[in-house]
Amino acid sequence: MVLRRPRRAGLDMSHQDHLAPVFAQYPIDVQHAEGVWLHTRNGRRILDLYGGHAVASLGYGHPGWTRALTQQAQSCNFQSNAVPMDVRVRAAERLVRFAGMDMDTVFFVNSGAEANENALKMAFTMTKRPHVAAIEGSFHGRTPGAGALTWGAAQKWFGYPRAPFDVSFIPRKDSSAIAAHVTENTAAVIVEPVQGVGGAFDMGAEFLLALQRRCKDVGALLIFDEVQCGMGRTGYPFAANMYGISPDMITTAKALGNGFPCAALLMSPKVAAAVKLDALGTTFGGGPMACAVIEAVIEAIESEHLLERVQRVSAYIRKTCVVGPITGHQGAGFLTGLITTRPAKAIQAELLEQNILTGTSGYSNVLRLLPPFVLEEQHVDLLRDALAAMRA
Numbered sequence: 001m002v003l004r005r006p007r008r009a010g011l012d013m014s015h016q017d018h019l020a021p022v023f024a025q026y027p028i029d030v031q032h033a034e035g036v037w038l039h040t041r042n043g044r045r046i047l048d049l050y051g052g053h054a055v056a057s058l059g060y061g062h063p064g065w066t067r068a069l070t071q072q073a074q075s076c077n078f079q080s081n082a083v084p085m086d087v088r089v090r091a092a093e094r095l096v097r098f099a100g101m102d103m104d105t106v107f108f109v110n111s112g113a114e115a116n117e118n119a120l121k122m123a124f125t126m127t128k129r130p131h132v133a134a135i136e137g138s139f140h141g142r143t144p145g146a147g148a149l150t151w152g153a154a155q156k157w158f159g160y161p162r163a164p165f166d167v168s169f170i171p172r173k174d175s176s177a178i179a180a181h182v183t184e185n186t187a188a189v190i191v192e193p194v195q196g197v198g199g200a201f202d203m204g205a206e207f208l209l210a211l212q213r214r215c216k217d218v219g220a221l222l223i224f225d226e227v228q229c230g231m232g233r234t235g236y237p238f239a240a241n242m243y244g245i246s247p248d249m250i251t252t253a254k255a256l257g258n259g260f261p262c263a264a265l266l267m268s269p270k271v272a273a274a275v276k277l278d279a280l281g282t283t284f285g286g287g288p289m290a291c292a293v294i295e296a297v298i299e300a301i302e303s304e305h306l307l308e309r310v311q312r313v314s315a316y317i318r319k320t321c322v323v324g325p326i327t328g329h330q331g332a333g334f335l336t337g338l339i340t341t342r343p344a345k346a347i348q349a350e351l352l353e354q355n356i357l358t359g360t361s362g363y364s365n366v367l368r369l370l371p372p373f374v375l376e377e378q379h380v381d382l383l384r385d386a387l388a389a390m391r392a
């Protein structure tokens, strides 16, 4: 059966194929890509400020990443965790060192949602409590636990008959509401320190510290979901580093693999001490090709000074791009939300006509930018000029 995709402003869903029709798609046909540029079949060159939902950290065709993947594919493309492999040990060691805080153990998985499910499982195992608090505006993934903790999912797409545990949502940045939601019944609080789908919304140090204090007081675990904001996107290894807060667990994915599917759960020594043989599991997680690209991504971020680049170029975006229909900005680093005077979807469509790909979010007046870390000021100038020429 061939299904027709639903129509949405600026996006073309008209073609027919055998894929499940669940994704709205951009009307572009990418044939190849290099650096921050996408090349389409009909000869367009499009500046990618969205990076495949925050995934393309090194951009396209990065030589070190391509070499690492190719060499690993040639030497040994797969062995599961039942077989020890140097590349897996090296990737975990490199990730722990990159994080540079009180995290000493890694469990590799395949996706952001899977990392979150495993973090939750550790929290339930350790506390034997039935409740988790999340934050309004959050997105944590599509699986039962992660979906139950995603703001608005129950009304839109959750789909399961019930949440697998008790859930409540704390209003964003409302420190005074924390105590009512985080109690002796709470196994964990899960928070994106900078929300992604929530419109590149920065939770701020005060709120995050208040969450950490309350978790300590009641014996709940603090999970930072850095699937989108982690791995250098804020200009720091993790947003946790930016705030100087070491949570009990960090989950990360997306930028971690630069397009090769992989994710990780980082655990503090306290959590790691509770991991028992056979408690967690995966077939593909920690596969050698994933581990080779994780090493390559961290190597490139460090040797090419990409954290400094993200900090510098993101400051340039904030300084120059509040023009035309843009009235302000929020977020951190290359998880930037540009506040729009009119629906961000319309501005996104107009920018795409000018060969600039951007994103939107769960909030209609936020244009979301998630560019590769190799973006330069000259690319930002193209965005600024396109925005400045638009109707405010």
Ligand SMILES: Cc1ncc(COP(=O)(O)O)c(C=O)c1O
Residues within 6 Å of the ligand: 053, 110, 111, 112, 113, 114, 116, 139, 140, 141, 142, 192, 196, 197, 225, 226, 227, 228, 229, 253, 254
């Ligand atoms: C903050 C956050 N957590 C979790 C997820 C889920 O990740 P995945 O799609 O890899 O399961 C996402 C995906 O957008 C995300 O942005």
